[in-house]
Amino acid sequence: MSTTVEITEERHSMLPPLSRAVPALVVAFGVLVCVTQNGYELAGDEYFFLVAGDHLAWGYADQPPLVAALARLSDTLMPGSRMLLRLPMVLAVCAGILVTALIAREFGGRRKVQLLAAAAFMLSTYTLVHTRAVTTDAIDMACWATVTWLLVRWTRTRRDGLWWGIGLATAFALQGKYIIGVFWIVVALALGLAGPRDVFRKPVVWLAGLLAALSTIPSLAWQARNGWPQADEGPAIWADAEALGGHLVFFPSLFSWLGIAGAALFCWGTWWLLRHGRDNRFLGVVLLVVVALVWLVELRRNYLGGLFPLGIAVGAVQFGQLAERKRWLWNGTALPALGLTVAVLLPALIPVGPGWLSGVNRYLLPDHRFDWDGLAVAVSEVVRQVPESERDTTVVIAGDYWRSSVLERLRDEHSLPLVYGDMQGSYFFGPPPPDTRTVIYVDELPEPLKRSCGSHELSRTFIDPHTSPVHQEQTHTPIHLCRDLRVPIDRLWPELRHTTLPWDGRE
Secondary structure, three states, X not given: OHHHHHHHHHHHHOOOOOOOHHHHHHHHHHHHHHHOHHHOOOOHHHHHHHHHHHXXXXXXXXXXXXXXXXXXXXXXXXXOOHHHHHHHHHHHHHHHHHHHHHHHHHOOOOHHHHHHHHHHHHOOHHHHHOOOOOOOHHHHHHHHHHHHHHHHXXXXXXXXXXXXXXXXXXXXXXXXXXXXXXXXXXXXXXXXXXXXXXXXXXXXXXXXXXXXXXXXXXXXXXXXXXXXXXXXXXXXXXXXHXXXXXXXXXXXXXXXXXXXXXXXXXXXXXXXXXXXXXXHHHHHHHHHHHHHHHXXXXXXXXXXXXXXXXXXXXXXXXXXXXXXXXXXXXXXXXXXXXXXXXXXXXXXXXXXXXXXXXXXXXXXXXOOOOOHXXXXXXXXXXHOOOOHHHHHHEEEEEOOHHHHHHHHHOOOOOOOOEEEEOEXXXXXXXXXXXXXXXXXXXXXXXXXXXXXXXXXXXXXXEEOOOOOOOOHHHOEEEEEEEEOOOOOHHHHHHHHOEOOOHHHOOO
């Protein structure tokens, strides 16, 4: 027993101090992105989270309730504040940057190495994107990164109390996404394959897992009550992957997500863990298997963001050890790689609104430049075509959750009737009133609704002036006018439900 204690204390004493420059870098980055948030308009997902917050529940069709609850809180405290709305994402990304340095420290990385790891992750496209919009990904990434840091720390110190922190981080992640469950399946298989296998004999591990599992009861109960809609999200996920190029462009797009320096360090770190990781070899297996799984099944590349800090940190440590023998590497490769990364991402780093850049494209960030206000104006013009006597029984239904969310948030400003959505989470906010007689449908008119209309016409097509090569298919939005509905809308509602967009293969 005394020998074990001595070995543990020796390992702990060998841990380098945390670089003071890392917290300073994290704070500077956080302040920069916070003070520049007003330069980026709300994205479609952000409108959805705000509307989901207005319909607060224990779960939604494609996610647990955490992000919607945070959006509701920010909209209550400071309505219309983009900075407060995105603040949880900024804090999560900043936590990820700090944890990247902490992982490097766990592997023996000194101050300069910790700073390199933090800077490489900070300058990845992934971090920039996820500080500029509300998503489930940023919080998920921070939780995964925290879990991997605590796993690395446990393998070094064997302090079983760390498993309570691992359980809490997992429980928190499960309030935003369920995907960390796949991570833990792969971790369990990797531990069984590469060890340390004694982890399965520790009661605290199972108790921490139970804690995480119990935290999902409210959201899973909501899923059960509503027919497990999360299980229907596969087609939408695969359609997104195909829209981004599928298998062929997965790895180039993944490396662009990581950034120039981050991609090189991530690959190096994964290789080192597999070859020389000893007690941490199972994490190398996890990195390799999860990346392969996301590629093979054609899942979204952003699911991998939580593993970026681990791969980058280990790669930075190995670079630092090599640079101790070949000192020219710092000035000859590390600094140029970071400098080139900054140059490539410069359009995304400039702290001004998109209008200041004239014709320069800024597609790295989620500033999709959709003319949401113009869409609301177009719909309001169609509303005015409806006789005054019919407007009390008129509703607007949008065929994708972005547009339904935008129109609902802008409804009062543009004097629109009640707005509903029949896609994904919007569908579960409820159907229009049973006495609905006229529907203004924003999108291609679905066949069930077309059959049920006494008359229907394409009233107009809204053409968004803010075109984007990433979203060309969304430039033209048809607006249909359906009158004299022959079937009560609440009976028709289940037939209108869908999870994919027309250009993703919806009939």
